[in-house]
């Protein structure tokens with residue numbers, strides 16, 4: 628195998644990945660339709676979209692990964708880092724140790740690796756590829772700084788991590804909307820879009836009026852065309868208990884008389 632590399636007869640031993648196919652000699656050739664998707668991903672990233680947003684956009688458009696799966700931020704980042712898209716390749720990234728026949732392990736310097744430039748046709752220019760790597764490095768540094776800030780952020784807002792989306796079970800995230808108003812939105816909805824979770828939102832003003840001190844599932848209830856919320860502790864919710872929505876208020880602000888029924892309604896599932 629090693630001799631073959633040195634002679635220049637190169638076999639790129641990879642699983643199928645987006646943008647390329649192998650011809651009968653095992654060489655990488657461009658798959659034009661997939662190459663367009665690859666180029667779009669690099670373009671979107673260069674235009675300032677993050678990997679979460681790119682994944683959400685592709686999912687929304689019904690575009691699948693090369694293995695027919697949904698996109699995740701990790702899939703996008705893996706592609707953005709892949710040197711094969713600028714026409715280069717690393718041989719011996721992985722290798723089979725003598726004593727472990729049939730198993731492949733990552734090469735951490737145990738065997739000679741080769742970096743081959745212009746091994747096959749590129750899908751993105753070297754300049755764009757390098758720019759993307761720089762941007763990713765910057766983002767990584769920002770996230771590291773941000774990681775220290777997350778704890779502070781959590782302590783700053785009593786509702787952080789407390790409100791739960793009834794559709795996906797994830798927490799709601801604080802979000803500034805128009806007119807500097809604050810709302811809490813399902814974090815899955817924010818990250819992956821409505822194709823993954825139909826989402827829920829509630830204004831900070833409304834949620835703050837409830838004295839929420841434990842994980843609480845928020846549900847929207849429409850009564851006579853108006854939206855009300857119900858609040859059920861996650862512990863109860865998981866047991867199949869659903870609280871009634873807040874009583875609808877009349878126009879002058881007074882609260883309609885409550886029908887005499889228990890606050891909690893158990894629904895058998």
Ligand SMILES: [Zn+2]
Nearest residue numbers: 792795813824
């Ligand atoms: Zn959700």
